[in-house]
Amino acid sequence: MSEIASNLIEVKNLTKHFPAGPGFLGTGGDVVRAVDGISFGIRRGETFGLVGESGCGKSTTGRSILRLIEPTSGEVRFDGRDLLSLPSNELRRLRREMQIIFQDPYSSLNPRMKVGETVEEPLVIHRVGSRADRADRVANLLRLVGLEPEHAARYPHEFSGGQRQRIGIARALALNPKFIVCDEPVSALDVSVQAQVVNLLQDLQEQLGLTYLFISHGLSVVEHISTRVGIMYLGKLVEVASSEEIFRNALHPYTKALLSAIPIPDPKLRRERLPLKGDIPTATEPPSGCRFRTRCPIAESRCADEEPELIEVTPDHFVACMVVAPGQKK
Amino acid sequence: MPNILEVKNLNTHFFTRAGTIKAADDVSFDIERGSTLALVGESGSGKSVTSLSIMRLVPPPGKITTGEIIFNGRDLLRLSEDEMRRLRGREIAMIFQDPMTSLNPVYTVGDQIAESIELHEHVSRKQAWASAVEMMTRVQIPYARRRAGDYPHQLSGGMRQRVMIAMALSCKPKLLIADEPTTALDVTIQAEILDLLRSLRDDFELAMLLITHDLGVVAETADRVAVMYAGRIVEEAPVRQIFSNPRHPYTEGLLRSVPSLTKQGIKRRRLETIEGSVPNLLHLPQGCKFAPRCAYVIDECTAADVPLLQVDHERRARCIRRDVVGDDSARTRPERSSRRAANAD
Numbered sequence: 001m002s003e004i005a006s007n008l009i010e011v012k013n014l015t016k017h018f019p020a021g022p023g024f025l026g027t028g029g030d031v032v033r034a035v036d037g038i039s040f041g042i043r044r045g046e047t048f049g050l051v052g053e054s055g056c057g058k059s060t061t062g063r064s065i066l067r068l069i070e071p072t073s074g075e076v077r078f079d080g081r082d083l084l085s086l087p088s089n090e091l092r093r094l095r096r097e098m099q100i101i102f103q104d105p106y107s108s109l110n111p112r113m114k115v116g117e118t119v120e121e122p123l124v125i126h127r128v129g130s131r132a133d134r135a136d137r138v139a140n141l142l143r144l145v146g147l148e149p150e151h152a153a154r155y156p157h158e159f160s161g162g163q164r165q166r167i168g169i170a171r172a173l174a175l176n177p178k179f180i181v182c183d184e185p186v187s188a189l190d191v192s193v194q195a196q197v198v199n200l201l202q203d204l205q206e207q208l209g210l211t212y213l214f215i216s217h218g219l220s221v222v223e224h225i226s227t228r229v230g231i232m233y234l235g236k237l238v239e240v241a242s243s244e245e246i247f248r249n250a251l252h253p254y255t256k257a258l259l260s261a262i263p264i265p266d267p268k269l270r271r272e273r274l275p276l277k278g279d280i281p282t283a284t285e286p287p288s289g290c291r292f293r294t295r296c297p298i299a300e301s302r303c304a305d306e307e308p309e310l311i312e313v314t315p316d317h318f319v320a321c322m323v324v325a326p327g328q329k330k
Numbered sequence: 331m332p333n334i335l336e337v338k339n340l341n342t343h344f345f346t347r348a349g350t351i352k353a354a355d356d357v358s359f360d361i362e363r364g365s366t367l368a369l370v371g372e373s374g375s376g377k378s379v380t381s382l383s384i385m386r387l388v389p390p391p392g393k394i395t396t397g398e399i400i401f402n403g404r405d406l407l408r409l410s411e412d413e414m415r416r417l418r419g420r421e422i423a424m425i426f427q428d429p430m431t432s433l434n435p436v437y438t439v440g441d442q443i444a445e446s447i448e449l450h451e452h453v454s455r456k457q458a459w460a461s462a463v464e465m466m467t468r469v470q471i472p473y474a475r476r477r478a479g480d481y482p483h484q485l486s487g488g489m490r491q492r493v494m495i496a497m498a499l500s501c502k503p504k505l506l507i508a509d510e511p512t513t514a515l516d517v518t519i520q521a522e523i524l525d526l527l528r529s530l531r532d533d534f535e536l537a538m539l540l541i542t543h544d545l546g547v548v549a550e551t552a553d554r555v556a557v558m559y560a561g562r563i564v565e566e567a568p569v570r571q572i573f574s575n576p577r578h579p580y581t582e583g584l585l586r587s588v589p590s591l592t593k594q595g596i597k598r599r600r601l602e603t604i605e606g607s608v609p610n611l612l613h614l615p616q617g618c619k620f621a622p623r624c625a626y627v628i629d630e631c632t633a634a635d636v637p638l639l640q641v642d643h644e645r646r647a648r649c650i651r652r653d654v655v656g657d658d659s660a661r662t663r664p665e666r667s668s669r670r671a672a673n674a675d
C-alpha cells in the first residue's frame with residue numbers, strides 16, 4: 001500500500017508474537033502469531049474500522065500501535081515519526097496525542113477513584129496546568145461527553161454502563177489527542193445506549209478533528225461509523241477498502257462469508273448464507289500459505305504454497321487472495 | 331391444545347433491603363407448539379427473570395408471587411419440586427449464554443450428555459452414551475464419537491454451544507428456552523448455530539422461547555416477538571409486524587437505533603436514539619413507565635398505569651397512542667441531541 005503524506009498513522013509489517021510455553025495450547029506450537037505482518041495507513045480525520053472475529057488480532061493491533069504492547073517487529077509511524085524507535089521520554093510526550101478507549105466500562109475505570117480524579121489523571125501525569133485549571137478542564141470534558149460537572153465527585157459504580165463509557169471517553173480526550181484507538185467501545189452496551197455512544201464519538205470527531213481506529217466485531221456499527229475498513233483473519237489483513245466498497249462489493253471470500261452471516265433486522269429479507277467449513281484454526285499453527293484456505297469455499301491447491309499479498313484490485317480496494325486477485329505484487 | 335406454554339399474569343418480585351423490585355410484572359404470553367417466541371429487551375427488562383420463572387429457577391431474594399404457568403396443560407407453579415425436577419431437562423430444556431460456565435469442566439462432554447439421558451430415560455450407561463454420540467452428530471459436531479471423550483476446555487465456543495444444545499435436546503423436550511444462546515459467539519459461528527436451531531426445531535417439532543437483545547437474530551428466528559421494558563411486556567406481535575410497523579414507541583426507538591447494513595444506502599449521519607436510560611426498578615415513574623423517554627408522550631400518559639391494549643387480533647401494545655406510533659406528526663418531542671445522558675440516580 002503506497003504511503004500517503006496525509007496518513008496520520010502508517011503501519012508496516014507489524015508483527016506481534018506471544019510466547020506460548022510447551023503444552024500451553026496442547027498443540028506443541030511455541031508462539032501465538034497474534035498479528036503477523038500487517039500494513040495499512042490511517043488518514044487524518046478518518047475513522048478506520050478494523051473488523052474480525054475472536055483471535056484475529058485486531059485488539060492486539062490497536063494496542064501495538066500505541067505501544068501498550070511492544071510489537072515484535074515492524075514499523076509504526078505517527079505523524080511521520082517512528083514510534084518504535086523512540087526513547088521513553090519522547091514516547092511519553094507523544095502519548096499525549098494518542099489515546100485509547102476500552103471495551104469494558106466496568107473494568108476500565110478504577111472503582112476507588114472518583115470520576116473527576118480518573119478524568120484528571122492524564123493531566124496530572126503529564127503535569128498540565130494548575131489544580132484550578134485541571135478542575136475546569138474536567139468540568140468541560142464531562143459536559144462535552146454529555147455528563148454534568150457534578151458527576152466528578154461520584155464513583156464509577158454509581159453510573160450505568162453507557163455513562164461509564166462516556167467517562168472513559170472524557171478521560172481519553174483530556175490531553176487533546178489527535179488519535180484515539182476505540183477498542184470495542186460499544187460491544188458491552190445495550191442497543192439503545194450503543195447508538196448514543198456512537199453518535200457521541202461521531203460528534204466529537206467532527207468537533208475536535210479526531211482520527212479514530214475503531215476496532216469491533218460488530219460489522220453493522222463499523223459500517224456506520226467508518227470511512228475505511230480493514231478485515232482481519234488470524235493475524236492478517238485480508239481486505240481493505242472504503243466502507244461502502246466493503247459492504248457493497250466485498251471481494252475476499254472471508255469478507256463475503258462474514259457479511260452473509262450477519263443477522264439482518266428485517267424478516268422480509270432472506271439472504272444466501274455462505275457457510276464456512278470448520279472452526280477458526282489455532283494461531284500457533286496457522287495453515288501454510290493462505291491462512292483462510294482450510295475454510296475457504298474457493299480454495300485451490302496453490303493456496304497452500306504461498307501467502308497472498310494485499311493487492312490493489314480497484315482504486316483503493318485491496319484484497320489478499322490469489323484466486324480473486326491474482327497478479328503482480330504491489 | 332395448540333399452545334405448549336401459556337404464561338398468565340406472572341409476577342416475580344425481588345425482596346431486597348432497598349425495596350421490592352418487580353422484575354417480572356404481570357407478564358402474560360402464549361407459545362404455540364413448534365413455534366418460536368422471541369423475548370426482546372435490554373438490561374433490566376425482565377426477560378431473563380421471566381425465563382427462569384418458567385423453570386422455577388429464580389434465585390433468592392426473588393420469588394414468584396402470583397400467576398400461572400401452564401405447560402402442556404399443567405400449571406407448573408402447582409407442582410412439587412420433585413415433579414418439577416422430572417420436567418426440567420426432559421420436557422422443558424434450557425440453554426444459556428456462556429456454555430463454558432454451564433458445562434462441568436471435570437467431566438467429558440459425552441459423560442455430561444449421557445448423564446442427562448440416563449437420568450431421564452432410565453436406560454443403561456452404554457445406551458445413554460450411544461444416544462449422546464448420536465445427538466452430537468445430530469448437532470453437527472464432526473468426529474462425534476471421538477469428541478465425546480473431550481473435556482469442555484478442549485472445544486471451541488461454538489462447539490461447546492452445540493454440546494449444550496445436544497444436552498438440551500437429548501431427551502426430546504417440547505420446549506427449549508434459549509437465553510442469549512449466540513451472544514458470546516463469533517458472527518460466523520452464530521449463523522451456524524441459528525441455522526442448526528432452526529433445522530432442529532423443524533425435526534423435533536420444538537417450541538422455542540428465545541431471549542435476546544439482538545434484533546437481527548429475532549428477525550431470522552422468531553415467529554412472534556414480545557418486547558419487554560422495566561419488567562413488563564410492552565408490545566407483542568408477529569415478527570413481520572414488529573419490524574415493519576411497531577406500535578409501541580420503545581419498540582420503534584429500538585429499531586431506529588440499530589445500525590443496519592440494509593439501511594446503508596441512505597447514509598444517515600447519526601443514529602436515532604432513545605433519550606435517557608432505563609429506569610431504576612426501585613423508583614419507577616407514575617403512569618406509563620416509558621413516558622419519561624417517550625417521543626409521543628402526552629399528559630394522559632402519566633395519569634395512570636397503562637394495560638396491554640389490543641391493536642388487532644394478533645397484536646397488543648402497552649400504549650394509549652398506539653394508533654399513531656410511526657406518524658412523525660404525532661411526535662411531541664423533537665429528536666434531541668444524544669449528548670445529554672441521563673442523570674445518575
